[in-house]
Amino acid sequence: MSVKNRPQRSWPRLIGNIFLIVGTGFFLINLFFPQLFAPAPTRVPYSLFLDQVNDGEVARAFVGQDQIRYQLKPENGEEYGSILSTTPIFDLELPQRLESKGVEFAAAPPKGNNWFGSLLSWVIPPLIFVGIWQLFLGRGGGGPQGALSINKSKAKVYVEDDATKVGFADVAGVEEAKAELEEIVEFLKNPQRYTNIGARIPKGVLLVGPPGTGKTLLAKAVAGEAGVSFFSISGSEFVELFVGAGAARVRDLFEQAKKKAPCIIFIDELDAIGKSRAGNGFMAGGNDEREQTLNQLLTEMDGFAAGDATVIVLAATNRPETLDPALLRPGRFDRQVLVDRPDLPGRLKILDIYGRKVKLDPGVDLKAIATRTPGFSGADLANLVNEAALLAARNQRETVTQPDFAEAIERVVAGLEKKSRVLNEKEKTIVAYHEVGHALVGALMPGGGKVAKISIVPRGMAALGYTLQMPTEDRFLMSEAELRDQIATLLGGRAAEEVVFGSITTGAANDLQRATDLAERMVTTYGMSKVLGPLAYEKGGGNSFLGEGGMMNPRRNVSDTTAQAIDGEVKEIVEQGHQTAIAILQKNRDLLETITRQILETEVIEGEALQKLLDQAQGLEPVAV
Numbered sequence: 001m002s003v004k005n006r007p008q009r010s011w012p013r014l015i016g017n018i019f020l021i022v023g024t025g026f027f028l029i030n031l032f033f034p035q036l037f038a039p040a041p042t043r044v045p046y047s048l049f050l051d052q053v054n055d056g057e058v059a060r061a062f063v064g065q066d067q068i069r070y071q072l073k074p075e076n077g078e079e080y081g082s083i084l085s086t087t088p089i090f091d092l093e094l095p096q097r098l099e100s101k102g103v104e105f106a107a108a109p110p111k112g113n114n115w116f117g118s119l120l121s122w123v124i125p126p127l128i129f130v131g132i133w134q135l136f137l138g139r140g141g142g143g144p145q146g147a148l149s150i151n152k153s154k155a156k157v158y159v160e161d162d163a164t165k166v167g168f169a170d171v172a173g174v175e176e177a178k179a180e181l182e183e184i185v186e187f188l189k190n191p192q193r194y195t196n197i198g199a200r201i202p203k204g205v206l207l208v209g210p211p212g213t214g215k216t217l218l219a220k221a222v223a224g225e226a227g228v229s230f231f232s233i234s235g236s237e238f239v240e241l242f243v244g245a246g247a248a249r250v251r252d253l254f255e256q257a258k259k260k261a262p263c264i265i266f267i268d269e270l271d272a273i274g275k276s277r278a279g280n281g282f283m284a285g286g287n288d289e290r291e292q293t294l295n296q297l298l299t300e301m302d303g304f305a306a307g308d309a310t311v312i313v314l315a316a317t318n319r320p321e322t323l324d325p326a327l328l329r330p331g332r333f334d335r336q337v338l339v340d341r342p343d344l345p346g347r348l349k350i351l352d353i354y355g356r357k358v359k360l361d362p363g364v365d366l367k368a369i370a371t372r373t374p375g376f377s378g379a380d381l382a383n384l385v386n387e388a389a390l391l392a393a394r395n396q397r398e399t400v401t402q403p404d405f406a407e408a409i410e411r412v413v414a415g416l417e418k419k420s421r422v423l424n425e426k427e428k429t430i431v432a433y434h435e436v437g438h439a440l441v442g443a444l445m446p447g448g449g450k451v452a453k454i455s456i457v458p459r460g461m462a463a464l465g466y467t468l469q470m471p472t473e474d475r476f477l478m479s480e481a482e483l484r485d486q487i488a489t490l491l492g493g494r495a496a497e498e499v500v501f502g503s504i505t506t507g508a509a510n511d512l513q514r515a516t517d518l519a520e521r522m523v524t525t526y527g528m529s530k531v532l533g534p535l536a537y538e539k540g541g542g543n544s545f546l547g548e549g550g551m552m553n554p555r556r557n558v559s560d561t562t563a564q565a566i567d568g569e570v571k572e573i574v575e576q577g578h579q580t581a582i583a584i585l586q587k588n589r590d591l592l593e594t595i596t597r598q599i600l601e602t603e604v605i606e607g608e609a610l611q612k613l614l615d616q617a618q619g620l621e622p623v624a625v
Contacts, residue, residue: 041069041085049086053101060104166220172349173342173378174214180337181222184312188226188262191310202334203301204313208320209339212379215316218339219266222314229263235272238293247296254300262310270315273297276324294324301332341377344370350378354385361399369405372470384408414459414466423464429600430497431456431465434507436595437496438467438489440588441581443614445485451614453606454599464507480528483518487577490515495581496592519573529569537566588617
């Protein structure tokens with residue numbers, strides 16, 4: 001119906017109805033509570049009341065605590081006498097005086113609307129309490145329905161428009177994962193293509209990988225490509241203080257999803273509710289809230305059929321090794337898709353995607369940046385581009401240049417420059433020799449990367465200087481010789497202190513830790529020991545993507561003899577690397593002094609100037625075995 005044809009309101013009729021309702025209300029009130037509208041009696045002084053009593057003019061009186069209401073005797077043919085009132089004064093002789101004058105008196109009757117006041121006193125407080133409780137529920141429940149929505153799912157529904165739509169073109173560096181998920185898009189777009197041939201559409205897809213590799217972005221891309229609703233929720237949002245709330249939310253989530261099928265449910269950090277029930281610390285049959293939530297999730301994933309509602313559950317986790325086996329069996333999370341850190345071509349594509357969002361200088365070489373960032377995840381590269389843009393804006397440049405990216409890489413890898421941390425001359429000299437020792441040994445070791453920069457400017461929380469090595473290519477396998485070269489490079493700084501000063505400092509603490517860990521993995525994990533043989537003495541940790549945690553190298557239960565042999569082999573590997581570093585520095589002592597003097601003057605050496613100096617280094621003669 002258009003606006004022009006819309007009927008106009010009859011305001012006179014509306015006003016008449018209002019007056020009718022109000023008049024009817026007053027009539028009913030006057031009918032049942034006439035005393036509410038009765039005129040109030042004339043109030044007189046107490047002295048006049050006493051005079052009228054003494055003169056015999058008062059016929060009857062009602063004595064109350066706050067008021068004395070009395071009626072005079074009729075005069076001049078009146079049927080009833082006037083009714084007056086007065087305020088009582090404490091007078092113990094009033095009853096005798098009234099009785100002596102023949103006045104009928106009694107206590108004042110209860111007020112006519114007393115029951116109405118009592119009713120209000122019983123009704124109003126509960127109403128106030130209910131109102132406050134409703135306000136508490138509305139504010140405390142985390143949603144428009146308040147605490148009454150405790151059993152409702154908190155999943156966010158994303159219905160993306162063309163401006164915010166995310167597709168596979170916005171995701172790079174994980175081509176294998178994209179190829180696997182493209183089939184999920186086909187399932188959602190055309191499920192009959194698979195069901196007609198008898199194929200079963202997978203109910204769950206688990207995305208596993210290190211943090212920041214784009215698992216959530218991939219899930220959104222699947223929803224964007226398929227053009228379906230996308231329910232997003234974190235695993236921690238299922239479990240709350242109230243018992244049974246998590247299971248109820250799981251049920252509500254799947255009910256909502258079935259109504260909007262085909263759709264995608266994305267559960268981030270699945271390990272929050274999906275940890276293995278075997279090691280949760282509770283007795284069998286316990287009433288653990290998280291376990292109830294997991295059981296409900298397993299039941300719901302078994303409950304919906306592909307033919308009735310195409311609902312696919314995507315989940316992401318960094319710790320697949322902690323998940324319950326019931327989640328990973330076929331029929332639930334049928335597929336596990338690895339979303340790993342990108343390789344060199346993947347990093348180049350990621351940098352190209354994020355580079356289009358900032359103003360890049362024409363001279364920026366994204367391939368060189370990708371080469372210098374091995375091991376960076378997609379989130380790391382996005383942060384790198386942003387850091388470079390911030391540096392360019394801070395320096396009042398209109399575009400982001402290559403030096404901005406170089407500085408951003410160092411900020412991400414080594415931390416911020418600590419210009420306020422001023423070293424004295426002795427400490428500065430020791431740091432210079434230490435870093436040049438790393439650079440010289442690293443330049444001659446084939447297993448290390450290319451030395452790109454030496455700096456004695458403090459960075460981060462503990463680094464008083466640093467040597468930046470950049471790999472020339474992505475490496476996925478390392479030989480025993482290359483690992484030994486890395487250990488020698490790590491010990492190059494300590495070796496330089498010994499060669500030059502004949503003493504050591506605390507500056508090599510982190511180097512020693514990393515060298516020892518690497519040597520221990522060579523012996524206990526990689527089997528690179530002729531004494532112990534090709535055996536693994538380290539416990540298998542599963543597919544952990546969050547590092548090794550507190551225990552750097554958890555060993556199996558071994559005998560004392562084997563433990564001593566492991567310690568001996570680790571010490572031999574580290575000591576051999578130490579001696580190699582000392583020998584290299586002693587052979588290149590003059591070059592060590594030359595580079596150190598130069599870096600003490602400039603504080604930083606990089607690029608072609610550094611490469612020309614390192615090209616003069618002489619390696620050790622191969623030892624005949």
